[in-house]
Amino acid sequence: MKYLIYAGILGFSCWGISEVIExxxxxxPSVYYLTASYHFFAGFGIWALHKIQSAKNNLLSQIGAVIILITYLxxxxxxxxxxxxxxxxxxxxxxxxxxKLVGGIWFLGMMLFGISILKTKFYPFWTGIIFILGTIFFVSILPLTGSSLLLNLSNLLFSxxxxxxxxxxxxxxxxDYLKRKINGSFE
Structure with a gap:
């Protein structure tokens, strides 16, 4: 599990660094290569987040994480x-x-996973909101601008x-993850 988390940290760090460089x-070229690295590693990190919060058997989390992992790859x-x-x-x-089709499927996965964060209540509530709003903002701004400082800053915040x-x-x-999983107390 820790290697999945390391992969996610590597991926989202690559994305954050690429945004700063941009x-x-x-x-x-470094922006493009860092973004490609982000796409490769980030999905594994999302899968790790799902596995950590999965003790509450959240189907939204599982579906969202699978979609995100496949589309990122x-x-x-x-x-x-x-x-x-x-x-x-x-x-x-x-x-x-x-x-565009892959991006639309990715959007669905991100929304499902963001909702699962809110539903599960394992992670702080505000992170689920950031997850959902960051995804909506990215999808709505990118086609309009192609890129902008506002998009870079929101991507950096999301990362x-x-x-x-x-x-x-x-x-x-x-x-205490294992204790919480065994006891079933995630609040």
Missing amino acids: IFSGYT GLTYFPIQVMNSGLSISEFLAGNTLY ISVLYLLTLGMKNLKG
């Missing part, structure tokens, strides 16, 4: 394709509708929030 330097090569095309993200998506969840998950693995 703010200061624009779209450089499917999107791993997307940033590299955008970089090699020389197009903006919006221009690339206009000619590659399959990625930091998931990193917080992952560190809580690591803490639960080290501390």
